[in-house]
Amino acid sequence: MNPENPLLKVSNLTRLMIGPVSFDVGAGESVAITGPSGTGKSVLLRAIVDLDPNDGQVQAGDIIRADVPAPDWRKTVAMLPAESGWWLDHVAPHFQAPDRIRRQLSLVGLPESAMEWEVARLSTGEKHRLALLRCLEGDPKVLLLDEPTAALDHDTTLQIEALLKQQLDKGTAILIVTHDAAQAKRLAHRILRLEDGRLQQVAA
Amino acid sequence: MSNYIALTYTDLLLASVFLVINGLLSLWLHLGLERKLAIAAVRMVVQLILVGLLLKSLFSILSPWLTLLVATSMVLFAGREVWARQDRKLRGLWGFGIGTGAMAFAGAGITVIALTTMIGSDPWWTPRFALPVLGMVLGNTMNGISLALDALHTGISRERVSIEAQLLLGQTRWSALRPVLRRALRSGFMPIINAMGAVGIVSLPGMMTGQILSGVDPTEAVKYQLLVMFLIGGATGLGVLAATFGSVWRLTDERDRLRLERLTRPKDPA
Numbered sequence: 001m002n003p004e005n006p007l008l009k010v011s012n013l014t015r016l017m018i019g020p021v022s023f024d025v026g027a028g029e030s031v032a033i034t035g036p037s038g039t040g041k042s043v044l045l046r047a048i049v050d051l052d053p054n055d056g057q058v059q060a061g062d063i064i065r066a067d068v069p070a071p072d073w074r075k076t077v078a079m080l081p082a083e084s085g086w087w088l089d090h091v092a093p094h095f096q097a098p099d100r101i102r103r104q105l106s107l108v109g110l111p112e113s114a115m116e117w118e119v120a121r122l123s124t125g126e127k128h129r130l131a132l133l134r135c136l137e138g139d140p141k142v143l144l145l146d147e148p149t150a151a152l153d154h155d156t157t158l159q160i161e162a163l164l165k166q167q168l169d170k171g172t173a174i175l176i177v178t179h180d181a182a183q184a185k186r187l188a189h190r191i192l193r194l195e196d197g198r199l200q201q202v203a204a
Numbered sequence: 205m206s207n208y209i210a211l212t213y214t215d216l217l218l219a220s221v222f223l224v225i226n227g228l229l230s231l232w233l234h235l236g237l238e239r240k241l242a243i244a245a246v247r248m249v250v251q252l253i254l255v256g257l258l259l260k261s262l263f264s265i266l267s268p269w270l271t272l273l274v275a276t277s278m279v280l281f282a283g284r285e286v287w288a289r290q291d292r293k294l295r296g297l298w299g300f301g302i303g304t305g306a307m308a309f310a311g312a313g314i315t316v317i318a319l320t321t322m323i324g325s326d327p328w329w330t331p332r333f334a335l336p337v338l339g340m341v342l343g344n345t346m347n348g349i350s351l352a353l354d355a356l357h358t359g360i361s362r363e364r365v366s367i368e369a370q371l372l373l374g375q376t377r378w379s380a381l382r383p384v385l386r387r388a389l390r391s392g393f394m395p396i397i398n399a400m401g402a403v404g405i406v407s408l409p410g411m412m413t414g415q416i417l418s419g420v421d422p423t424e425a426v427k428y429q430l431l432v433m434f435l436i437g438g439a440t441g442l443g444v445l446a447a448t449f450g451s452v453w454r455l456t457d458e459r460d461r462l463r464l465e466r467l468t469r470p471k472d473p474a
Contacts, residue, residue: 075374085369
């Protein structure tokens, strides 16, 4: 963790009812965002990855968002949305290197055969865990996670948190939206609260 | 054309008896179709009689400006029809503009090329050639474009999550929309591909039948039909491509975002 040299730097971000908000996340740091539902926590994450029109400056290391094409930006700053999306019938072709990912399936509590499963038969939780591996496949520097364990039981949740801690050790910056106060405590170095479009630090 | 048999209005009245029988059957079986059937039949009679009179006077006046005026209004009506046949439309002028623009570009463009080179009527805009050819080309292009745009807009709104998942993984807008775009193009192209495959075996096209009935040698009528089918196929393809690409361009932006707020929402059935 190196707060003097932030990896993700958000300045004066404005989108709909949110902002302007400014905050940083350091390399290897994990910041949780909490707040009542409907305050726009997901909207904030979407704005950071530039999936919706928004104003403000966002920077990842020395990459300035406005200077790079949006697809390149989203490979550096990756977002895992609350609802995972699939566009082909089977799991494997959604990955760039299915054979490499096959060995990582145990990290999220899935058997290796999950690669051959049909998307239509997956449960919400299975889809979500596969989507997390897919999101990590491009090795992003910053991870924005929207309720990553909402559909999972307690044991699997802890397994996912262990995987996220591995990412933090590698120096990834993580911004995580969660309803679960215990999870925020376990995983986050800092907790920010989004209310009425403003961000406030709750605890360090 | 010596063996052309002119129809009398009594003949037509006699032919309409079959439709009247259908209406009576609908009443008797409580199908509730008799009103729609009657309205459609009356519309057909009025529209065709009017268009017959209009064409007759246009052919005799032979004015390029009047011909252009009629051709333009045909394109605009077709554009309105494309607009009305979509469940979800682009908001604002775009909704009407993209379909109409694609039809004007492909339909009118190809018709003009055909008139000036292949058909070679003198002058090229002679309404007796220009308007029927434009009508046939536009009618089919209109069908293709409205099917393609309807499929595209329904597909994009239904598959928002999976499209955005691809965008989030760093795909460009064209790559993320390719599966939906491909399906939309397929539905736009299908009618004309099916029509070309079935023509002559299952169906005898109306234009060719009309020429044969009015005494033209069948092999000559076939040549005309082939010309028209090529024009229709080409214009439908180009029009469908132009309309769907234009619409994808409008529904995304230069930062590779999906802009669904530019699409209207259909009313839920009550």
